[in-house]
Amino acid sequence: MPIRLLPPEVAGKIAAGEVVERPASVVKELVENSIDAGATDIRVEIREGGRRLIRVADNGCGIPAGELSLAFARHATSKLATAADLDRITTLGFRGEALASVAAVSQVTILTCPRQQETGQLLRVEGGQIAHQESHGSPPGTLVTVENLFYNMPVRLKFLRQPQTETGHIHDVVAHCALAYPQVRFSLLAEDRQIFQSTGNGSLYDVLITIYGLEVAEKMLEISKDEGPAGTGTSVASSPIVFGYAGIPALHRVDRGYISFFVNRRWVQDRSLVHAVEQAYHTLLPIGRHPLATIMIELNPGDVDVNVHPTKREVKFRDGRAAFSSVQRAIRHTLVTHTPVPGMIHSPRTWPAPDWERRQTLVASSQLTLTRQQLAMEMYRTADLGEELQVVGPVRLPLLRVIGQLGQTYIIAEGPQGMYLIDQHAAHERILYEQMMTSLSEQQVTSQQLLEPLILDLDPMLVGALADSHTLLNQAGFLIEPFGGASYLLRAVPSILTVPDIRAALVDILEMVRQEDDPLATQSEERLIAAICKRAAVKAGQSLSPDEMQQLVRQLEQCESPRTCPHGRPTVAHFPVEQLEKEFGRR
16 A cells, blocks of 8 residues: 555544543543643543533533634643743643543534633534534533543444443542642542542642541541651652652552552552562561552652653653652651551461561561472472472372371362372362362352342442443352442342351452453453452461361362463472482482
């Protein structure tokens, strides 16, 4: 094909595809425009998860009549004029692409009136083309209505999720905007029902209460600007200043989605900063759990590049190490100051060994990158047993004789080829997974009715996960009924889910399903069953009787894939007889 310029409508759709991924992207761009316009009250209304309608109203400065049509042109902006301005961006928007991108894939109506004008302007844009403009009565501010999103991009429309899921993503955007700007009053209505409203009184803590509830907010520790080595009150230009809130170590979740970062009030995603937070909680959290934190970072606008991602989700620091160190030290200082470290570490294990404290730190560390297999190797190295370790080879396990339990985590067993260490949690996960998958395929999953139904109040993101997985949850043994709004009644659970806190277990399961990052579970059904089994399996640190260990090993021997848990971690480590003889000088 010859080289040629793309037609404007095609180029517009390509550009829009980078900026507008889903309805939440539209809400983000429009709300950020409202914030940049100086609004103190922003109201968002959606229908059908934003697919049919998104309406954002604000009391900001409005758009002058002579500039309104220009606002929908690509690369038209009032927020910078020269390339040098990119080095000191202080607004959320700056590229001049948002309105043009939204208008290219939807039908947009905007009604706006600057504070100094008596009459506003109404403009309608369809598929990127101005269809109508007229003078119109309007209060000061701007009202943008986006209808029929992706009506002219059917391929993108197919990829939208259930309305509840899309509503959850929109709620996430509005909630994070409220965290970044607690002095602005935000409201979110879905199908004419209010699902979020912040006070706008300037208190970040009040916004946390609105988002997470009082019970969770009370477990959040304030990180003061002038507290700790990272926030010594120095000027913004000299070093990053960190403040916000971090949860106590007892407050943790199954994924990292509850760690939020704001750089100069811009909500960003940064793996390095996430690692800094988790480093601050080093040895304080159970393995596989993650903290809650809302972290604000203030620094000179010239020390951070916000123009590195199409949707401005990521930023690049001039001094990434300084940002990492500031976050890590500020959180760690807060945790140590307000919650003494010795009181945070609770381990029921009674592993008799001269260097138990060092081993306990390895086991408890949430930053430990070693697998269970490598951890077992490390422990045997310290006992001078050697450095080589192999995962058991055959698909089926040989018959094993249980000898005992090590550290209330591993079952020690003897087989014809040597010694075997079995991770009791990973092994039980595998057993339950194969049992449930078999029962599900035969439609013989058993449920346990609760004596009294449990009322579940879920945040919108989990409501979306529940909506996506409701049928599968019922097939897996749950019985969940709507109870109005974001509340549900839980009447029955799978028989294998014998845990003391059913409510917390279901929340964990929904969070794991929402992650959708299990490399070995490519289907929704497998992800759900793996999540249920992870929550139902015996835990590391749990004492097992000889009969319980024997039964678990016998069931693992019958599994089709006994070598790994459903998430891919090894269940068994094998120390061959030859290796043992070599280590003890018998060879």
